[in-house]
Amino acid sequence: MKIGSQDHRSTAISTSNETTILVRGRDLTQQLIGRIGFTEHFWLLLTGELPSQSQRRILDATLVAIAEHGLVPSVQVGRMTLAAAPEALQGAVAAGILGCGSVVLGSSEAAGYFFAAIAARIEGGASPEQAAKDVVLDYRASRRAIPGYGHPLHKGYDPRARRLFEVAAEAGSAGLHAGIAHQVERLLPELLGKPLALNVSGAIPAVLLDAGYPLAALKGVPILARTAGLIAHLLEEQLRPIGFVLSHAAAKAIDYDGDAPPDFQASHG
Numbered sequence: 001m002k003i004g005s006q007d008h009r010s011t012a013i014s015t016s017n018e019t020t021i022l023v024r025g026r027d028l029t030q031q032l033i034g035r036i037g038f039t040e041h042f043w044l045l046l047t048g049e050l051p052s053q054s055q056r057r058i059l060d061a062t063l064v065a066i067a068e069h070g071l072v073p074s075v076q077v078g079r080m081t082l083a084a085a086p087e088a089l090q091g092a093v094a095a096g097i098l099g100c101g102s103v104v105l106g107s108s109e110a111a112g113y114f115f116a117a118i119a120a121r122i123e124g125g126a127s128p129e130q131a132a133k134d135v136v137l138d139y140r141a142s143r144r145a146i147p148g149y150g151h152p153l154h155k156g157y158d159p160r161a162r163r164l165f166e167v168a169a170e171a172g173s174a175g176l177h178a179g180i181a182h183q184v185e186r187l188l189p190e191l192l193g194k195p196l197a198l199n200v201s202g203a204i205p206a207v208l209l210d211a212g213y214p215l216a217a218l219k220g221v222p223i224l225a226r227t228a229g230l231i232a233h234l235l236e237e238q239l240r241p242i243g244f245v246l247s248h249a250a251a252k253a254i255d256y257d258g259d260a261p262p263d264f265q266a267s268h269g
Contacts, residue, residue, distance in 0.1 A: 023045070043055060058210075063224065064225075066160070069229065079234065096226070107147050108202075108204045109205070133187060146188065149185065155197060161202065173211045174207070
């Protein structure tokens with residue numbers, strides 16, 4: 001039984017024969033291995049073209065900015081998974097990545113589509129300020145959070161976001177989306193009644209989209225970056241294990257408030 005579209009029956013990413021492996025039309029061993037870096041290779045895989053120096057620098061900067069994020073939920077679940085299944089590094093990495101969503105790792109993608117909606121109105125003739133106001137108000141009317149703004153620690157400004165915009169300016173690629181990101185930040189006190197600092201998850205799509213990175217692949221950047229951080233944590237977990245410490249701390253932090261016999265006393269050991 002056929003399910004879904006059957007229109008496409010080919011791929012343009014790679015192929016091989018007995019002596020040659022092609023990746024996006026380039027000979028893997030003769031043109032790519034030892035000649036380009038991984039960031040360039042990632043861009044080539046996505047777009048079919050090698051990045052310019054500016055594009056490579058922007059993508060590299062975003063990957064570096066969010067590869068490590070401390071003991072966030074994705075790291076904790078990865079370390080606890082490895083503690084429970086030490087033979088399954090791949091399972092622990094997957095466990096850490098599977099939680100990629102609107103709150104953790106996926107907010108850059110949401111911010112990218114938010115900026116793209118504003119950019120579409122500007123291209124349709126609206127002023128940047130009016131386009132930003134209209135989309136922010138549309139989001140608020142539908143009770144959607146404004147993605148890419150606000151941070152529990154970095155209240156005044158997110159230093160990672162600031163540095164990414166500096167890199168974009170140095171690379172000569174800052175453009176429409178960077179302008180939109182800053183325009184929204186200026187408008188939020190008026191529209192929401194409080195200031196919200198542009199965070200790294202807002203800066204990443206702004207600088208990447210200005211550099212020509214594909215909108216539909218935005219979620220891949222935090223996934224790729226955080227995979228590197230996860231592998232580092234999982235190596236440390238093997239050498240200096242804390243997975244069961246994290247699990248025990250969670251059990252101690254949570255109280256039971258369900259039904260129980262009158263004389264029951266829960267253990268908190």
